[in-house]
Amino acid sequence: xxxxxxxxxxxxxxxxxxxxxxxxxxxxxxxxxxxxxxxxxxxxxxxxxxxxxxxxxxxxxxxxxxxxxxxxxxxxxxxxxxxxxxxxxxxxxxxxxxxxxxxxxxxxxxxxxxxxxxxxxxxxxxxxxxxxxxxxxxxxxxxxxxxxxxxxxxxxxxxxxxxxxxxx
Numbered sequence: 001x002x003x004x005x006x007x008x009x010x011x012x013x014x015x016x017x018x019x020x021x022x023x024x025x026x027x028x029x030x031x032x033x034x035x036x037x038x039x040x041x042x043x044x045x046x047x048x049x050x051x052x053x054x055x056x057x058x059x060x061x062x063x064x065x066x067x068x069x070x071x072x073x074x075x076x077x078x079x080x081x082x083x084x085x086x087x088x089x090x091x092x093x094x095x096x097x098x099x100x101x102x103x104x105x106x107x108x109x110x111x112x113x114x115x116x117x118x119x120x121x122x123x124x125x126x127x128x129x130x131x132x133x134x135x136x137x138x139x140x141x142x143x144x145x146x147x148x149x150x151x152x153x154x155x156x157x158x159x160x161x162x163x164x165x166x167x168x
Contacts, residue, residue, distance in 0.1 A: 011035050032162070050139050054132040059085075061136075063095055064104060064129035067121040074121035075108065081119060104128060 011034045018027040044058065051061055066084035067074050076084070082092045096119055099105040104125030110116030121129070144152060 009035075011038065036159075036162070046139065046143075047136065050136050051132055053135060054128055056128060056132050059087075059095060060099060060104070061129065061132055063092075063099060064121065064125055065133065067105065067119065068126060068129045068133075074126060075118045077110070077116065077118055099125070 011031060014034060015027045015030045018025065018030065047058055047061075051058060056064070062085045063081060066081055067076055070076050078089065078092050078096060081096070082089050085092070087095070096105060096107070100107065102125075104122055106120050106122055107117045108120050110118050147155070
């Protein structure tokens with residue numbers, strides 16, 4: 001399925017092997033989803049290297065960046081952080097504890113619920129996530145450097161369509 005301009009890759013070999021072994025199955029979806037899966041794993045490894053320069057783990061970046069994107073005063077409820085990062089509430093409680101122990105977030109009383117808390121990004125947390133984000137965007141821009149703008153736009157649209165059935 002590769003064009004004459006694109007060299008064959010490992011996924012092409014995987015699809016070819018499945019077509020040989022199971023000619024009764026349409027293995028063509030593997031051309032897309034195996035590449036997405038492999039790209040995801042490789043990007044995770046690349047992001048781990050980028051974040052390690054800031055002593056930040058990927059899950060820490062996810063929480064810190066959700067708070068940073070919220071805008072001033074950089075606060076979200078634990079429930080909202082669960083929605084933003086796709087983890088369980090128990091996992092989020094543990095993560096907030098660990099981020100608080102590093103001085104990157106603080107728990108504040110909720111202004112609307114006497115029993116609730118709000119998680120707020122500290123100045124140190126903001127500086128950390130800002131530096132990590134700048135380096136991440138520089139690296140990812142480098143990775144996209146050879147992809148023309150029109151192909152980026154087409155890829156963005158196609159990935160948005162593929163992701164939409166999973167998002168509610």
